[in-house]
Amino acid sequence: MVLNDGDVRNIAGLARLQIDEADIPRYVTKLSQVLDLVSQLSEINTRGVMPMAHPIDAVQRLRADEVTEKDQRERFQGIAPVVESGLYLVPKVIE
Amino acid sequence: MIELHARTVAGLARGLRDREYSATELTQHFLNRISSSNESLNAVITLTREQALAAASRADKRLAAGDAGPLTGIPLLHKDVFCTDGIRTSCGSKMLDTFIAPYDATVVAKLNAAGFVMLGKTNMDEFAMGSSNENSYYGSVRNPWDIERVPGGSSGGSAAAMAARLAPVTTGSDTGGSVRQPAAFCGVTGLKPTYGRISRYGMIAFASSLDQAGTFTADAQDAALVLNVMAGFDRRDSTSVDHPVPDYASTLDDGIGGLRIGMPREFFDEGLDDGVAAQVQAAIKQLEALGASVKEITLPSMKASVATYYVVASAECSSNLSRMDGVRFGYRCRNPRDLADLYTRSRGEGFGAEVKRRIMTGTYTLSAGFYDAYYLKAQKVRRVIADDFRQAFGDVDLIVGPTTPETAFKLGEKANDPIGMYLSDIYTIAVNLTGLPGMSIPCGFSQGLPVGLHLIGNVFDEARLLNVAHQYQRHTDWHRQIPERFQREGS
Numbered sequence: 001m002v003l004n005d006g007d008v009r010n011i012a013g014l015a016r017l018q019i020d021e022a023d024i025p026r027y028v029t030k031l032s033q034v035l036d037l038v039s040q041l042s043e044i045n046t047r048g049v050m051p052m053a054h055p056i057d058a059v060q061r062l063r064a065d066e067v068t069e070k071d072q073r074e075r076f077q078g079i080a081p082v083v084e085s086g087l088y089l090v091p092k093v094i095e
Numbered sequence: 096m097i098e099l100h101a102r103t104v105a106g107l108a109r110g111l112r113d114r115e116y117s118a119t120e121l122t123q124h125f126l127n128r129i130s131s132s133n134e135s136l137n138a139v140i141t142l143t144r145e146q147a148l149a150a151a152s153r154a155d156k157r158l159a160a161g162d163a164g165p166l167t168g169i170p171l172l173h174k175d176v177f178c179t180d181g182i183r184t185s186c187g188s189k190m191l192d193t194f195i196a197p198y199d200a201t202v203v204a205k206l207n208a209a210g211f212v213m214l215g216k217t218n219m220d221e222f223a224m225g226s227s228n229e230n231s232y233y234g235s236v237r238n239p240w241d242i243e244r245v246p247g248g249s250s251g252g253s254a255a256a257m258a259a260r261l262a263p264v265t266t267g268s269d270t271g272g273s274v275r276q277p278a279a280f281c282g283v284t285g286l287k288p289t290y291g292r293i294s295r296y297g298m299i300a301f302a303s304s305l306d307q308a309g310t311f312t313a314d315a316q317d318a319a320l321v322l323n324v325m326a327g328f329d330r331r332d333s334t335s336v337d338h339p340v341p342d343y344a345s346t347l348d349d350g351i352g353g354l355r356i357g358m359p360r361e362f363f364d365e366g367l368d369d370g371v372a373a374q375v376q377a378a379i380k381q382l383e384a385l386g387a388s389v390k391e392i393t394l395p396s397m398k399a400s401v402a403t404y405y406v407v408a409s410a411e412c413s414s415n416l417s418r419m420d421g422v423r424f425g426y427r428c429r430n431p432r433d434l435a436d437l438y439t440r441s442r443g444e445g446f447g448a449e450v451k452r453r454i455m456t457g458t459y460t461l462s463a464g465f466y467d468a469y470y471l472k473a474q475k476v477r478r479v480i481a482d483d484f485r486q487a488f489g490d491v492d493l494i495v496g497p498t499t500p501e502t503a504f505k506l507g508e509k510a511n512d513p514i515g516m517y518l519s520d521i522y523t524i525a526v527n528l529t530g531l532p533g534m535s536i537p538c539g540f541s542q543g544l545p546v547g548l549h550l551i552g553n554v555f556d557e558a559r560l561l562n563v564a565h566q567y568q569r570h571t572d573w574h575r576q577i578p579e580r581f582q583r584e585g586s
Contacts, residue, residue, distance in 0.1 A: 008455070015413060015458040016420070016435075017451055018443025027455065033514055034409075034456050038469065040402040044476045051474035052481060054304060055290045055530025056554055060333055075197050081427035088422050091433050 002035040003028055099124050100260035101577060104169055104317040107263055111158060111168045118154035118168030122147050122212050125170045129214065129261045132581060135242055138255040140175060140233045141183055141216040150212040157210060166320060167210025172262040174253045175216040176223055177203050177308075178297040186299045187219040187231040187249075190419050190426045190445035200297025201329045202266060202308050209324045214262055218252030221447045222416065223273055223301045225249050226519045227509065230449045235506055238281060239578040240544055244503040247277030247519075250311070254281040257311035259581040264321055265311045270301050271404050272498075272523025274309035275535040279498035279547025282537045283311050284564065284574060286318045289555050290530035291336030293322075294329030302411035303334065305404075305527040314574045315536065315564035319343035322557060338555055346558045347565040352386030354563065355491045359394045362496030362522055362549075370541030375497045378538035378548045378567065382495070385566055392491060394483040399476050400525040401517055406460050406473035407528070412450075413457025419445065452513065481529040488553045493563060496522055498535040498547030522549055532557045536564045537573040545576075 003011075008027045012019045019027065073086060082089040099107065099121060110116055116124075126144055133139045147170070154168035178184045178196035180203075185191045199207065207213070220230040228236040228251025236251040238244040239259040246255040250267030254277030257265045267274040269287035278285025287309040298308055308325065312318045323344060328337040358379065363372060383389055421427040421441030428444050431437035446454070460469035487494060499519055509516040526533040531551055538548035548567075552560040568574050 003459075007459075011455045011459045011462070014462060015454050016417075016438040016442055017446070017454060018439040019451065027452070030452055030513055031455060031459070034405060034452070035459075037514055037517070038402045038406055038460075038473075040399055041406070041469075041472050041476050044396055044399050044479055046472065046475035046479060049475040049478050051471055052478035053474060054334070055481070055528065056336070058291065058334070058336055063330070072197065076423075079195055079197060079424045081421060081425075090422055091431050091437055093434050 001028055002032040100128060100263070101582070102263070103313045104166065104263045104320055107169055108166055118151040118158065118212060119148065121168060122151035122170050122214070125214055125262055132259055132261060136237045136239060136255050136259060137234050138217055138236050138252040138259070138261060139172060139215050140185065140218045140252065143182055143213060143215050146182070147212050147214050154210050154212060164209045166324065168212060169210075169264065170212045170214050170262050171206065172214050172217050172253060172256050172265040173203060174219055174250050174265070174267050176219060176268050176299050177266060178299070179203055179213070179216065182216070184216070184299070185232070186223070187221040187233065188445065188447065188450070189232045192232065192426065194425055198297060201294035201331060202298065202325055205324055217250070217256055217265060220249035220251065221450050222299070222412070223249040223268055223270055224412070224449050224453055226272070226276060226516050227504070228252065228277070229506065229510055230447055232447060238503050239581055240282060241503065244505050244544070245280065247280035247503065249273040251277050253311050254278055254283060254285070257281065257283045257313070258578060260577055263313065264317060267309050267311055268298055269307055269309045269527065270305045270408060271527050272520040274311065275498050275523050275533055275547065275549065276520055278311055278535040279545065280503040282545030282573070282576060284314050284318055284537070285535045286310050286322065286557070286560070287526070287533045288322065288326065288557050289336070289532045290527075291334055292532070292555065292557065293325045294327070294332040294335045296329055296331040300415040302408040303415060304411060305408060307527070314568050315561050316344065316347055318534075319347055319561045319565070322561070341558050343558050343561050346562050349562050350386060351382070351563055351566050354387040354493065356382060356387045356389045357392035357487055357491035357494045358389055359392050359397065359487070359494060359496055361394050361397045366500050366518070366521070367497060368501040368541065371497050371499070371501060371546050374539035374541060374546040375548055379495055381570060382563070382567060385570065390491065392487045392494070394487060394525070396476065396480045396483050397525050400480055400528055401521055403473045403476045403480065403528055404524045405456065405517065406469050407477065409453045409457035410461050410470050411457070413454045413461065416450070416454055421445070477528050480525055484525070484529050484531060492553070492559065494551040496549050498522060498549040502541050502544035502546060526551055530554065532560055534560045534564055536567065537576070538571070539573055
């Protein structure tokens with residue numbers, strides 16, 4: 001196995017994902033299988049090769065810094081789980 | 096008279112112009128088909144009957160007034176990955192089960208403006224991650240050719256709906272094969288254009304450097320007509336490419352004499368089912384008979400494409416899906432203790448198993464100390480693969496092979512085997528990594544199940560793909576086959 005139980009708990013923590021303790025062995029197995037598959041990458045010689053970020057090597061366009069969207073705050077907040085006075089509510093973070 | 100659902104988009108548009116039926120009658124016909132057939136397929140997860148009839152009525156007014164476009168009044172279904180203003184856009188996930196999109200995707204807006212009538216939204220693998228449509232919060236989709244089998248994925252609902260003729264055209268998205276693989280499994284024509292050809296604005300992102308919208312249609316002519324509407328630069332998508340859009344229908348009738356076709360040795364290696372190989376070889380012979388010349392080519396690095404894909408796609412998905420945090424939209428867990436609990440439990444409860452696996456794979460490969468070994472290495476291998484294709488296109492105009500190594504598999508068959516599932520996209524994935532346009536067209540049956548012929552073109556060479564597919568379809572009738580139980584009126 002490429003990973004162990006602790007690795008999986010750590011990755012889930014970084015990804016902000018709650019996973020059941022009982023599922024950890026299954027994640028260990030399946031994620032290790034994926035990483036085994038991924039290890040085939042080492043068979044390809046990439047010395048001197050530039051990483052490819054865009055499939056047709058286009059570069060990001062720039063545009064003028066102008067306001068192009070109108071304010072739709074109420075509409076967008078209409079689909080939020082909890083809002084109050086135009087603010088998104090989450091549990092208290094500062095005591 | 097040919098029954099309405101057995102006609103193509105082009106044929107239906109002609110009937111609308113000739114007043115053979117109204118857009119409202121056409122819409123009602125397909126709504127009836129969905130009502131009577133969807134239960135066995137689970138292909139449509141949101142039916143927008145009222146909006147559809149209202150849109151059809153507007154189309155009828157445009158047709159009567161003489162200001163209709165060529166495709167005004169044609170019904171369609173959208174994959175639920177496209178945001179539709181005021182209509183649930185779930186992406187196949189519990190996370191977005193209650194998400195009513197506050198705007199239209201550019202694809203949706205363009206098709207609406209052209210007068211298309213949306214009938215509803217189709218089922219899909221959660222966040223477009225999957226190759227069997229078994230990863231949907233709304234349950235598995237069934238293959239119309241054999242309901243014990245998967246339709247492929249992730250656009251399984253759109254492919255199944257097209258195969259059963261629940262709509263004359265359906266939309267999809269293709270990140271590693273999600274249009275072409277289900278098109279092959281369901282025996283329909285699937286098109287994934289060049290990366291950047293169609294705007295991604297409002298198409299919920301899975302892997303931003305790979306995602307591209309596409310279509311399912313009965314034939315290549317319909318794909319050309321719909322691409323004419325969908326293609327083009329969009330200021331709202333910074334990755335859309337500002338490149339002229341030809342009239343894709345205008346070159347369909349060109350002959351293909353002198354066309355140079357490449358057959359990659361790697362596509363006919365071990366792992367390819369004999370029945371699939373036989374149909375694909377026969378299709379290539381047919382293209383030769385139409386005047387094309389065929390030569391064997393090699394894409395030596397293609398074998399690393401699945402590995403490359405699972406690094407790049409997982410990394411990008413872990414980043415894209417971080418926006419699903421239970422704060423601004425989507426699912427929120429009950430009674431969060433604190434902010435960390437809100438995030439982790441909303442995401443833990445809102446995402447399904449495969450999505451969690453991919454997010455975790457991506458999180459791991461992007462984490463401190465591993466970035467160079469995984470992500471950067473994969474981006475380099477990606478260029479090596481792209482160079483293989485570039486070299487191949489120095490000698491040939493088109494690359495052909497099978498779309499998938501086998502025909503549709505049984506539901507549950509690969510559910511516990513992620514690697515086996517991933518390998519069903521082995522021929523399609525490299526096309527996303529390299530940004531090239533690809534198509535799958537029906538080319539026969541193996542033990543009663545459809546086989547897809549995969550056509551891969553050079554960058555922005557969709558017109559040639561469509562031309563070759565159309566010429567093949569003029570001389571074959573595989574694309575006209577409809578599963579028996581879905582042939583009848585109403586079905």
